[in-house]
Amino acid sequence: MPLKPFNTIGIGVTFSPNLKANIYEAARLSQMLKTRLVLIHVGDKSSEKQAKFNAILKPFLNDNLDVEIVFKPGDPVDVILSTSKEKHIDLLILGALQRENFLKYYVGSIARKITRQAKCSILLLIKPSVERIPCDHIVVNGLKDPKTKETIASAFYVANALSVNKVTIVEEITQDELAVKVEDDKSLRMANIVKERIKLRENARVKAIIADIPENHTKDVIIKSQPIFGKKGYSIGHYAQIARADLLIMNSPSKMTFWDRLFPHDIEHILTELPTDVLIIQ
Structure with a gap:
């Protein structure tokens, strides 16, 4: 970047x-x-x-x-x-x-x-x-995507320029990734174990991205990593609203097809109901 x-x-x-x-x-x-x-x-x-x-x-x-x-x-x-x-x-x-x-x-x-x-x-x-x-809290997507590294780096650049206190990186994880059908106590325990493993994996991936960002952009900021399970786009928008974020920063969507416009996803959920100010990084 x-x-x-x-x-x-x-x-x-x-x-x-x-x-x-x-x-x-x-x-x-x-x-x-x-x-x-x-x-x-x-x-x-x-x-x-x-x-x-x-x-x-x-x-x-x-x-x-x-x-x-x-x-x-x-x-x-x-x-x-x-x-x-x-x-x-x-x-x-x-x-x-x-x-x-x-x-x-x-x-x-x-x-x-x-x-x-x-x-x-x-x-x-x-x-x-x-x-x-004042802008005190930025929420930024941390999903696994080729654009995410640049988006997170831009978020910290903006945070530094605007004297932001806190940046939360949200990794949206779809229910499909759990791959465990909960039917009884045993499968519930297994689902929770899988969830924890995914959270640890996602946190490690985000930490590696943050490690490459210039230290002067991260040193005075409280950094939180927050894995959440749910529908992409909708989940992070809801989280930004609940967390009272002043700015939500997202990857730009990949090239949209005709079907994407019929069945909104990711960024379209955000555009339909903005939870706060939104910055889409191209």
Whole structure:
């Protein structure tokens, strides 16, 4: 993994009630991760729009934020994806939608299309804020997958930049891996033995990944390894919610087929109901 996973942050900006909060979140993150920032506005350029954006950005411009504003009319999905490619954006921030009368958040159709097609990492924000809300606890997937090592390394990079206190690495284990049918006390004992063996194996694998991460990214962080049994995607989302995580970090999904869209799995469970802010590492 490169020592600096993110060099350019992008965010789509519209004149919605969340405009100031979205820009503040993106600008703060850009400064903390020491990146460039690109604001993408789907629409024509005007001096009035430019002045509004500059007025919101003023405290960050005074602090030498490296920022560019792109104005481009067209289809929102096409504009954001093409600008992300042109500007070499490696972290794209998207907003979530809140269900009416519920404290639940989901990814809208435009953001979902972008999430599925983007070639960069995606940060989904559920409650953007003008005032900074500290990030104290990150949950990151630790499943056995070629992408996981880079995802965990990125999680600790972000944790270090955001002064996070605790990182929990969750290894989701499917019931299929138990391979023991519980029918009586004897088979129950056997299932528990198999569970413990799997937990030890998973913890050893995760420890080996952490050992390769620069020490300055791990030394001031409480690190917990948490094997859980259940449905991939759904289980880690539920865990992040129960553990009151401030950020959930996941691998990007492998290329999705037509059947994946019909029968949601892994990341699709997260997009349907976001447990907290979610960072998907590409």
